[in-house]
Amino acid sequence: MGEVTTEASVKMRLAVISGLFGGVCATAALFSIIIIPLPGIPGGSGFWIPAALYFALTLWFGVYGALAGHIGTFIGMGPFFGWTFQVWADGALGDFIAPLICRAFFLAFKADPELKTRRDYAVWLVSVPIATCLAAMWIHFVNYSFGTITFGAWVWGVIAYTIGDSLAVFTLGTVLLKVASKWVKTSPFYVKGRLL
Amino acid sequence: MSQKTFFTYIKSDSPLVRLHPLPKVALLLAINFVALIIEAPIPFVLLIILIALCFKLLRVPVIGLEKFVIVVIIASQAVLISYLLGSSIPGEHVYITYPWGTYVSEMTLLYAVTMIMRYTTMLLGSTLVLVTTSDRDIVYGAAALKLPYTLGLMMSLAFRTATIFAEDFIKVRDAMILRGASFHEGPLLERAKKYTNVFTSMIVIALRRLMDIAYAIQAKGFGSAPKRTYYREYSLKISDVVITALLIASVLSAYFLRYSMGILAFPGWMPTIQ
Numbered sequence: 001m002g003e004v005t006t007e008a009s010v011k012m013r014l015a016v017i018s019g020l021f022g023g024v025c026a027t028a029a030l031f032s033i034i035i036i037p038l039p040g041i042p043g044g045s046g047f048w049i050p051a052a053l054y055f056a057l058t059l060w061f062g063v064y065g066a067l068a069g070h071i072g073t074f075i076g077m078g079p080f081f082g083w084t085f086q087v088w089a090d091g092a093l094g095d096f097i098a099p100l101i102c103r104a105f106f107l108a109f110k111a112d113p114e115l116k117t118r119r120d121y122a123v124w125l126v127s128v129p130i131a132t133c134l135a136a137m138w139i140h141f142v143n144y145s146f147g148t149i150t151f152g153a154w155v156w157g158v159i160a161y162t163i164g165d166s167l168a169v170f171t172l173g174t175v176l177l178k179v180a181s182k183w184v185k186t187s188p189f190y191v192k193g194r195l196l
Numbered sequence: 197m198s199q200k201t202f203f204t205y206i207k208s209d210s211p212l213v214r215l216h217p218l219p220k221v222a223l224l225l226a227i228n229f230v231a232l233i234i235e236a237p238i239p240f241v242l243l244i245i246l247i248a249l250c251f252k253l254l255r256v257p258v259i260g261l262e263k264f265v266i267v268v269i270i271a272s273q274a275v276l277i278s279y280l281l282g283s284s285i286p287g288e289h290v291y292i293t294y295p296w297g298t299y300v301s302e303m304t305l306l307y308a309v310t311m312i313m314r315y316t317t318m319l320l321g322s323t324l325v326l327v328t329t330s331d332r333d334i335v336y337g338a339a340a341l342k343l344p345y346t347l348g349l350m351m352s353l354a355f356r357t358a359t360i361f362a363e364d365f366i367k368v369r370d371a372m373i374l375r376g377a378s379f380h381e382g383p384l385l386e387r388a389k390k391y392t393n394v395f396t397s398m399i400v401i402a403l404r405r406l407m408d409i410a411y412a413i414q415a416k417g418f419g420s421a422p423k424r425t426y427y428r429e430y431s432l433k434i435s436d437v438v439i440t441a442l443l444i445a446s447v448l449s450a451y452f453l454r455y456s457m458g459i460l461a462f463p464g465w466m467p468t469i470q
């Protein structure tokens with residue numbers, strides 16, 4: 001018997017994606033901070049594992065995957081940095097923007113998240129540093145606006161963040177996309193060809 | 197009777213626990229926004245004292261607060277290093293001038309301390325609210341703000357599944373350790389690759405759980421009715437509306453005092469992009 005799918009039930013499924021994978025990203029964030037902490041930066045990590053997760057999730061589930069990163073980062077950073085407006089505005093919002101930029105690249109260049117061809121790889125290799133750099137600029141602009149860093153530290157912060165996050169996304173994200181994309185595509189949750 | 201909140205179980209005799217989710221969310225936002233608007237050191241001292249008094253007067257336990265003292269110390273180091281090495285805030289006395297053009301004056305130290313107080317205010321304020329708030333309050337708060345209830349559902353699911361996934365993570369990691377993997381040896385990238393294997397398994401576990409939960413929620417009829425009813429009834433009293441209005445007014449007043457009258461601005465210096 002075929003499954004009856006209504007607009008409301010689809011919305012509900014997509015909300016579950018954000019919530020459930022938000023929990024996964026929160027766990028990943030917690031362990032990233034504990035395993036590879038950044039000295040002097042509470043809630044920071046030298047290898048941001050959730051970045052790889054929400055980049056892959058956004059390529060699979062669109063904006064709902066990005067929301068998972070957003071929620072996960074906020075929850076994960078909270079115990080170390082407080083659940084303040086600053087954490088929401090910089091880390092969480094930055095982690096929402098970055099994977100969406102990457103997905104926009106994938107949609108614009110009709111690349112496949114399975115990374116089958118050279119073009120898919122090229123889009124992946126170019127879009128990730130651009131996306132993380134733009135997110136880093138936003139995140140450190142927020143930190144600057146809140147007075148946590150000076151403008152001089154902004155530049156170094158952007159460089160360090162772009163390298164650190166891109167490294168995590170390339171190391172873990174590439175494996176995730178190669179291993180799990182095919183399986184995710186067959187699930188009823190896969191969101192194709194839509195940015196939002 | 198005790199109630200589970202974000203940080204701990206607390207007795208529900210605190211007025212903050214009994215408060216409607218709407219003024220709670222408003223309080224959380226108001227403290228953070230006011231702290232963002234203020235840039236003067238003395239108002240921050242007063243605000244921190246006021247929040248500390250609220251802990252005492254509203255009978256809020258300081259359990260969640262203790263660990264944040266370490267966070268404040270670590271964050272303070274980062275702020276101090278950033279300002280001491282990379283800012284040029286004019287003052288009467290210049291103590292050190294660096295070859296790259298920045299310098300340290302007495303105003304540099306005052307501004308850095310003010311920024312630490314801003315962060316501390318936000319941390320204290322958020323803790324005050326969240327130590328008396330449950331994830332259910334967030335869901336009902338979102339509903340009270342007329343936000344789609346799916347947003348509340350997302351937050352609630354994330355909070356509740358984070359602990360389940362933490363257990364999954366430990367299980368998968370322990371299974372790998374039993375097969376000879378070591379997560380404490382080798383260079384950073386090598387260790388990161390090992391965690392890649394753990395999180396690949398986690399994604400597969402999560403996808404399977406995703407289907408179970410999605411179908412369970414669908415089977416319970418979520419999304420089928422255009423208007424939702426709620427198991428718990430939170431009636432919005434006049435006092436809740438008044439508190440919310442006062443909190444909004446406090447943010448607007450702070451904005452007016454800072455940008456129109458300059459009272460809450462940092463004395464003698466305006467931050468600019470250098």
